[in-house]
Amino acid sequence: MPAIVIIGAQWGDEGKGKIVxxxxxxxxxxxxxxxxxxxxxxxxxxxxxxxLHQIPSGITRPHVAAVLGHGMVINPPAxxxxxxxxxxxxxxxxxxxxxxSAHVVMPYHLRLDALEEEMRxxxxxxxxxxxxxxxxxxxxxxxxxxxxxxxxxxxxAACTELALERVNRELTGVFGHPPxxxxxxxxxxxxxxxxxxxxxxxxxxxxHEALERGETILMEGAQATMLDIDFGTYPYVTSSSPTAGGxxxxxxxxxxxxxxxxxxxxxxxxxxxxxxxxxxLLDEMGDWLVERGHEYGTTTGRRRRCGWxxxxxxxxxARVNGFSGLALTRLDVLSGLEEIRLCVGYRLPDGTVTExxxxxxxxxxxxxxxxxTLPGWQGEISTARRFEELPRAAREYCTRVATLLRVPIDLIxxxxxxxxxxxxxxPA
Ligand code: GDP
Ligand code: IMO
Ligand code: MG
Numbered sequence: 001m002p003a004i005v006i007i008g009a010q011w012g013d014e015g016k017g018k019i020v021x022x023x024x025x026x027x028x029x030x031x032x033x034x035x036x037x038x039x040x041x042x043x044x045x046x047x048x049x050x051x052l053h054q055i056p057s058g059i060t061r062p063h064v065a066a067v068l069g070h071g072m073v074i075n076p077p078a079x080x081x082x083x084x085x086x087x088x089x090x091x092x093x094x095x096x097x098x099x100x101s102a103h104v105v106m107p108y109h110l111r112l113d114a115l116e117e118e119m120r121x122x123x124x125x126x127x128x129x130x131x132x133x134x135x136x137x138x139x140x141x142x143x144x145x146x147x148x149x150x151x152x153x154x155x156x157a158a159c160t161e162l163a164l165e166r167v168n169r170e171l172t173g174v175f176g177h178p179p180x181x182x183x184x185x186x187x188x189x190x191x192x193x194x195x196x197x198x199x200x201x202x203x204x205x206x207x208h209e210a211l212e213r214g215e216t217i218l219m220e221g222a223q224a225t226m227l228d229i230d231f232g233t234y235p236y237v238t239s240s241s242p243t244a245g246g247x248x249x250x251x252x253x254x255x256x257x258x259x260x261x262x263x264x265x266x267x268x269x270x271x272x273x274x275x276x277x278x279x280x281l282l283d284e285m286g287d288w289l290v291e292r293g294h295e296y297g298t299t300t301g302r303r304r305r306c307g308w309x310x311x312x313x314x315x316x317x318a319r320v321n322g323f324s325g326l327a328l329t330r331l332d333v334l335s336g337l338e339e340i341r342l343c344v345g346y347r348l349p350d351g352t353v354t355e356x357x358x359x360x361x362x363x364x365x366x367x368x369x370x371x372x373t374l375p376g377w378q379g380e381i382s383t384a385r386r387f388e389e390l391p392r393a394a395r396e397y398c399t400r401v402a403t404l405l406r407v408p409i410d411l412i413x414x415x416x417x418x419x420x421x422x423x424x425x426x427p428a
Contacts, residue, residue: 021418279308
C-alpha cells in the first residue's frame with residue numbers, strides 16, 4: 001500500500017504537475033492535500049497544454065481517482081471554470097472526488113487578500129491574491145465555511161450571513177471598504193455549488209480503502225518547501241503546509257503508509273513574489289534563464305525571479321521532507337551554457353561560510369551565495385530517454401546534485417512534454 005508524496009523542493013513551479021502526470025500512469029489515486037488555486041500545475045500531452053489549479057494532475061489518466069483533499073481551500077467558481085476547460089479537452093470527470101471538509105474560498109477572502117497586500121505597501125508578500133491566506137486564517141480561527149456548508153443552500157446562506165457580521169466590520173472598519181451583501185455571495189456561488197455537489201464525498205474513506213486494497217496513491221503537493229508556513233522563509237510563505245507532514249495531514253494518509261517522498265527540483269531556482277533568494281541573478285544571466293525557460297507564472301503571469309541551484313536550501317528541504325528520491329526537472333533549459341554554478345554554501349554577514357541552512361531564516365536575506373562551477377554542455381537534450389544519452393557534462397551535473405544532497409535521482413525531466421523524461425528508478 002505505497003503512498004508516494006510529490007513535493008516542490010524550492011519556491012514552487014518546479015514541474016510537480018509533469019512529474020505527477022508521469023507517475024500517475026502506475027497509480028490508482030492522486031490526492032491534492034493543501035493549497036488552492038494559487039497553484040498552477042502544467043501538464044503537456046502532445047500539443048495539449050493543461051493548466052491545473054485545483055484539480056490534481058492525475059486527472060489526465062482516466063483510470064486514476066482524482067481527489068481534492070480536506071487540507072485544500074477551494075474556490076468554487078474557479079473550480080467550475082477548470083472543470084469546463086477539462087471537459088472541453090475531452091477529459092472524463094467521473095472519477096473526481098471532493099472532500100466535504102475542504103474549506104471554501106469566499107469572495108471576501110479575495111478582497112481581504114488584496115486589501116492586506118495593499119496595506120503592507122513596501123512589505124507586500126506578493127501573494128497570488130487568490131484569497132488563500134485569509135481563507136486559511138478563517139479555518140484556523142474556527143470560523144471558516146467548508147464544502148459541506150457550500151452544497152446545502154440554506155446552510156450556506158446562514159453561514160455566510162454569520163460570517164459577514166464579522167467580515168463586514170473588518171472590511172468597513174479596518175479597510176474603509178463597503179460592506180458585502182449575503183445575497184450577492186449566495187447568488188454568485190449557487191451555480192458552482194450545484195455543479196460541485198455530485199463530486200462531494202468522504203474522501204478520507206476513499207483514501208483509506210484504496211490503501212487497504214494495496215493500491216498506489218500519489219499525494220500531489222502544491223507550492224513548495226520554502227513556501228511552507230512552518231519551514232519556509234516566513235513571512236514570505238503561503239498559508240499551508242506543502243511539506244511531507246502536511247501531506248498526511250491534508251489527505252488522511254497515515255505516515256506509516258508513505259513509502260516514498262519525491263523532491264521535485266528545478267535544475268536552477270525560480271521564485272515568484274517577495275522574499276529572500278540567495279542565488280537570485282539580477283543580471284543578464286538571470287534574464288537569460290527567464291527567457292530561455294519562459295519563466296512566467298502559470299497562475300498570475302508574473303515574471304519569475306531566477307537564479308542558480310541552491311544546494312544549501314535543498315539540503316534543508318531534503319532534511320525536513322526526508323526525500324527518498326529526486327525528480328530533477330528542466331535540465332534542458334541549462335543547455336547552451338559555458339559553465340553552470342551550484343550554490344554549495346552561504347557566506348554569513350560575519351564572513352564565515354556555512355553549508356547549513358540558517359535556523360534564523362531572516363539571515364537568508366543577508367547571506368552571499370558561495371558557488372562551485374561545473375562545465376556546461378551544448379545542444380538540445382530533450383530527446384534523451386536514457387541517462388547515457390545525456391552529454392557527459394549534463395550527467396556530471398546531475399550526479400553532483402545527487403551527491404551533494406545525498407539523495408538518489410528517480411527521474412530527470414528534459415522537456416515539458418509528458419514523454420520528455422528519463423526514468424531511472426520507480427520511487428517506492
Ligand atoms: P508546478 O507548479 O511545479 O507544477 O510547475 P509549473 O507547471 O508551474 O511550471 C513548470 C513549467 O515547466 C511548466 O510550463 C511545465 O510545462 C514546464 N516543464 C516541466 N518540466 C520541464 C522540463 O523538464 N523542461 C522544460 N523545458 N519545461 C518543463
Ligand atoms: P505551484 O503549486 C510559485 C507564492 C506567491 C507568494 C507566496 C504567497 O504552482 O508551485 P499565496 O497566494 O499562496 O498566499 O502567496 O507564495 N506562491 C507560489 N509561487 N508557485 C506556486 O504554486 C505558488 N503558490 C503561491 O507568489 O510569494
Ligand atoms: Mg506552478
